[in-house]
Amino acid sequence: MELSARDSFCPHFQKAIELVGKRWSGTILRALMDGPRRFSEIASHIPQISDRSLSLRLKELEAQEVIVRRVEPTQPVSVSYELTAKGRDLESVITELERWAHEWVAPPEERTERPEGAIGAELGIP
Amino acid sequence: MELSARDSFCPHFQKAIELVGKRWSGTILRALMDGPRRFSEIASHIPQISDRSLSLRLKELEAQEVIVRRVEPTQPVSVSYELTAKGRDLESVITELERWAHEWVAPPEERTERPEGAIGAELGIP
Numbered sequence: 001m002e003l004s005a006r007d008s009f010c011p012h013f014q015k016a017i018e019l020v021g022k023r024w025s026g027t028i029l030r031a032l033m034d035g036p037r038r039f040s041e042i043a044s045h046i047p048q049i050s051d052r053s054l055s056l057r058l059k060e061l062e063a064q065e066v067i068v069r070r071v072e073p074t075q076p077v078s079v080s081y082e083l084t085a086k087g088r089d090l091e092s093v094i095t096e097l098e099r100w101a102h103e104w105v106a107p108p109e110e111r112t113e114r115p116e117g118a119i120g121a122e123l124g125i126p
Numbered sequence: 127m128e129l130s131a132r133d134s135f136c137p138h139f140q141k142a143i144e145l146v147g148k149r150w151s152g153t154i155l156r157a158l159m160d161g162p163r164r165f166s167e168i169a170s171h172i173p174q175i176s177d178r179s180l181s182l183r184l185k186e187l188e189a190q191e192v193i194v195r196r197v198e199p200t201q202p203v204s205v206s207y208e209l210t211a212k213g214r215d216l217e218s219v220i221t222e223l224e225r226w227a228h229e230w231v232a233p234p235e236e237r238t239e240r241p242e243g244a245i246g247a248e249l250g251i252p
Contacts, residue, residue, distance in 0.1 A: 016227035021147015101142035
């Protein structure tokens with residue numbers, strides 16, 4: 001497989017986009033980018049998701065070795081989820097998609113915190 | 127919206143991942159990264175997709191202003207699809223996901239064309 005050969009179908013790319021693109025999976029991965037999170041923390045991060053759906057997605061991501069589930073022997077036991085090296089390596093994908101969403105999906109009034117001083121550019125200031 | 131604030135749900139990110147992650151959409155976008163393609167060229171790029179599904183996905187991507195549909199007045203008319211500026215700006219997302227798929231999804235025997243001379247590393251050559 002050559003990285004730049006886009007004139008042929010790539011089953012690995014297809015598998016990767018299906019993994020990241022499955023409903024809520026990308027947002028779950030994004031929630032874990034800053035460190036381990038408990039089930040309840042992820043659930044509160046995604047208000048629309050049911051516990052059942054979240055549980056299913058976490059199991060799938062664990063089966064894909066993108067995250068690991070840790071059970072801490074507290075009282076009551078606390079379960080947390082953490083990215084593996086494979087999962088952490090998706091950070092550039094998540095970051096680029098965040099950048100794109102910020103640029104093209106967010107309404108203009110939310111585009112004020114641009115890193116490259118684009119506020120000036122928008123106002124016509126060089 | 128702050129780009130790095132990942133402790134709260136971002137509806138724009140969710141919308142972006144749903145757009146790119148919808149079945150076949152990522153692979154359709156990847157097929158268009160190197161330039162405009164006709165319907166039949168995209169269809170042959172993704173052997174598993176039906177014409178009906180491809181047509182539906184293209185309409186959705188057009189509605190999201192990620193691609194444009196061009197009808198050329200040839201005999202018979204030829205229809206081609208091209209990325210808009212919004213669509214082209216997804217290239218970094220696609221590229222990063224290709225890199226990740228190459229690194230983590232492709233079987234080891236397909237990981238020979240590594241840009242950083244990793245063939246030597248795999249063979250134990252410094």
